[in-house]
Amino acid sequence: MKVFCVIDMQNDFIDGALGTPEAQAIVEPVTKFLRDLDYEYEVIATRDTHYNDYLETNEGKHLPVVHCQIDSHGWQIAPSVAEALDALDARIIDKPNFGISPDRWALSLENVDVTEVVLFGLCTDICVISNALAMKTAYPEIPVKVYSDLCAGVTPESHEAALLTMKMCQVDVMNSWEDK
Numbered sequence: 001m002k003v004f005c006v007i008d009m010q011n012d013f014i015d016g017a018l019g020t021p022e023a024q025a026i027v028e029p030v031t032k033f034l035r036d037l038d039y040e041y042e043v044i045a046t047r048d049t050h051y052n053d054y055l056e057t058n059e060g061k062h063l064p065v066v067h068c069q070i071d072s073h074g075w076q077i078a079p080s081v082a083e084a085l086d087a088l089d090a091r092i093i094d095k096p097n098f099g100i101s102p103d104r105w106a107l108s109l110e111n112v113d114v115t116e117v118v119l120f121g122l123c124t125d126i127c128v129i130s131n132a133l134a135m136k137t138a139y140p141e142i143p144v145k146v147y148s149d150l151c152a153g154v155t156p157e158s159h160e161a162a163l164l165t166m167k168m169c170q171v172d173v174m175n176s177w178e179d180k
């Protein structure tokens with residue numbers, strides 16, 4: 001079964017504390033893609049999730065911008081995306097770090113016959129790449145794909161750099177409409 005991972009499509013990364021015009025531009029295409037998706041796929045969405053101690057964490061020391069505080073507006077998935085995920089009965093995994101470990105991914109999918117993994121969302125250069133590489137480690141013998149048209153990076157340059165790095169690590173980087 002094909003598994004779709006919708007990474008961190010949360011308000012804070014779109015038009016909140018860490019929002020960008022590029023992230024805002026993918027909300028509609030991501031929503032449309034999910035609305036058109038066949039019900040038979042496994043769909044998992046992730047949420048970046050932080051607590052009151054964020055600024056004391058290692059991430060907080062590198063990036064002292066409070067974001068994705070649990071239960072805040074910024075932590076919520078963008079409404080149109082959340083609605084589309086809901087219609088697909090998508091599972092949601094909260095994560096305190098950029099990437100979910102390969103073991104945790106495998107455990108989350110232990111009852112699924114995974115034949116292909118597709119990732120997209122935010123941000124290309126942090127959480128999408130972290131989870132794409134984790135998936136490559138969890139499932140070395142199956143295709144791992146990233147839909148670049150449904151991703152946005154911290155900057156357009158770091159988005160492109162991350163796509164190149166993922167290509168070098170044998171992640172299939174493509175546009176969603178090319179994956180037939």
Ligand SMILES: [Zn+2]
Nearest residue numbers: 048050059068
């Ligand atoms: Zn974070």
